[in-house]
Amino acid sequence: MHELSIAMSILDRVLEESRARGDARVEAVYLRIGPLSGVDVEALRFAFEVACEESQLSGCRLEITEVPISLECPSCRSEKQAVSIQQLCCSDCGTPSPEIVHGRELELRAVELVE
């Protein structure tokens, strides 16, 4: 359960953006998270809520885009979706590939502020 420390990092970074704009009110926080980031999305939602309590982020929206795993397929010679996190194979031709293109994301994409 390291989601709380990740939520705290998000909070700190968002507060920085808010302060830089005259303590702008935070309406929403946008994240992009891949299944290979090691972060559980539901645990993070819960941790984020706890982390934001009694801060100026309290009540803000948390918008999470889950990024599917994609691989560089050596047979198709292009980026393809993986079958699943348990099976890193091209979903079109079935060739295994360890070349992960997307799915490791743990990104603070944007912040919605009211100045």
Added chain:
Amino acid sequence: MNRPRLVEVRENILKQNDLLARSLRTRFHEAGVLVVSFVSSPGSGKTTMLEKILARVGEKVRVAALVGDLATENDAARLMRTAPQTKQITTGTVCHLDAHMVESALEDWELNKVDVLFIENVGNLVCPSSYDLGEDLRFVLLSATEGEDKPLKYPTIFNTADAAIITKMDLAGAAEFDLELAHRNIQSVRPGMRVFEVSAKTGKGIDELSSFIQSQRLVSQSATAV
């Protein structure tokens, strides 16, 4: 009232850790230290295996170890018998090591007196996967007594590791461990992953693993030279 405005950030949430890990990696390379870390669930035999590896690799080069646990200095006391330069990192309630903990632990060390630094992470197959420690090589351990499906249950940690080690091979028969299935599961979550089979008790595989670690030292040195 003003309308909401979207401010793009596009930043890795663990940027601070990643930056610190990168600077640690540069420091290790400059000092000529190969850094090898081990992650696994609790009780998979990390410390016992590490004792054997430290002894074997330590015959040829100068070894040191950092070992992470929530509490107690027991593991460091054990490893100190084979590697006098060992330090325990007690994390309190934190379930993983991060780059900052590694940096603090190394504060009073002279890195140029170390050839291979081993880092034993806190026993946990989930959280350590998110944190780069600046290591060159990360091993994930799976013991024969844990079951063949660990890779399918914890695919992310297998994906952040460079190679896998199946430990407690001496117990494989008693635990009815399906070795072939374990290999298949590892290859499914991480195609092409190198796998070592080891028993700290009988010594099986310790030589092969030690030689592999030694060979990576040469690889990392030539990479720095270029």
